[in-house]
């Protein structure tokens with residue numbers, strides 16, 4: 001199942017359960033705009049390569065389109081559309097004044113030199129520049145893009161349209177970025193899980209976690225869980241995984257990954273095949289890499305009691321129904337990983353107001369947003385006897401449907 005099919009499935013199911021009309025359902029499912037562009041890159045060795053870039057704008061009913069930019073060979077229009085749709089529901093769920101967008105380039109970022117990446121990014125901005133803007137569509141980091149890439153976007157956009165740092169978020173702190181943005185998604189993953197555990201009377205110090213993916217989201221989530229006393233027993237990245245039932249030293253692992261660029265070679269755990277992580281012995285499983293990794297087959301082997309969707313759409317619907325029947329609780333992506341876009345919103349506000357918030361202001365804002373969103377989702381889930389994902393979609397779709405209706409159709 002592709003990301004757009006997964007997103008559409010949940011929207012379909014929820015609009016039906018909510019009794020919304022077919023017309024509203026179709027309006028919510030159909031993206032506003034899909035842009036596909038060709039990007040030709042002359043590599044450092046003289047080879048000329050052609051890539052395809054995408055920007056999908058799903059809905060701006062509640063504010064400018066907002067969503068990340070992904071550099072990965074599997075990026076295509078369907079994936080961008082599905083992820084753009086998820087952004088619409090995510091921004092609505094945490095009630096920030098944005099819609100949903102997403103984009104990317106179908107490149108293997110690790111095989112490109114920094115200079116090639118910069119040229120590729122600048123060419124992408126030239127190709128999609130007319131549809132992005134501080135009040136139109138605001139990109140941010142996603143897989144294989146980071147603050148450096150966001151700085152190039154800001155700079156290239158300024159050359160064509162004039163200085164306006166609010167066109168992109170996730171910028172370096174030294175270049176109009178926000179304090180706390182880099183760690184925000186991982187911190188949001190932690191805050192949501194903490195709220196869930198507290199509500200159920202489960203102690204953080206007794207929790208054994210496994211985390212798939214050790215990039216921005218996975219490594220920061222690991223940091224916050226480790227700091228709070230949880231035991232991280234397994235971690236993986238694209239090249240492999242490690243397991244340590246006594247708990248991995250996250251501080252040492254983060255330093256190892258910073259130096260060597262991968263988990264491979266870290267001696268604080270036993271190496272195991274990467275796909276073994278999802279079914280390893282743990283209490284909480286955190287997929288923080290790719291979408292679609294928890295299939296029905298994998299679900300059969302999952303031993304965790306709770307799955308925290310730090311990545312976008314890691315659990316397939318067919319697997320979720322099976323897991324729910326087994327009593328496994330899934331904390332849904334549009335809630336769990338909304339911390340990134342929340343602090344992106346704070347960055348945008350700071351850029352527009354030309355001021356800087358303190359770390360305490362950012363943390364207070366993020367913490368209250370995540371706790372409030374979790375509280376609403378959890379309460380509705382209990383009230384209606386539905387899963388946390390169904391409750392999250394009911395809240396998000398209700399807000400977007402209301403905005404769409406208030407705007408009218410003329």
Ligand code: NAD
Pocket residue numbers: 141142143144145185212213214215216217218236237238239274288289290291310311312337338340341
């Ligand atoms: P990243 O590029 O920083 O890190 C990705 C990590 O996943 C790397 O460690 C990589 O080695 C690993 N990985 C890739 N394929 C893997 C595989 N098959 N098995 C195991 N590990 C694999 O990306 P990120 O920003 O951390 O994003 C991770 C996920 O979180 C994505 O689904 C993204 O859409 C989602 N997300 C990110 C943000 C954000 O602010 N960065 C916000 C919301 C959601």
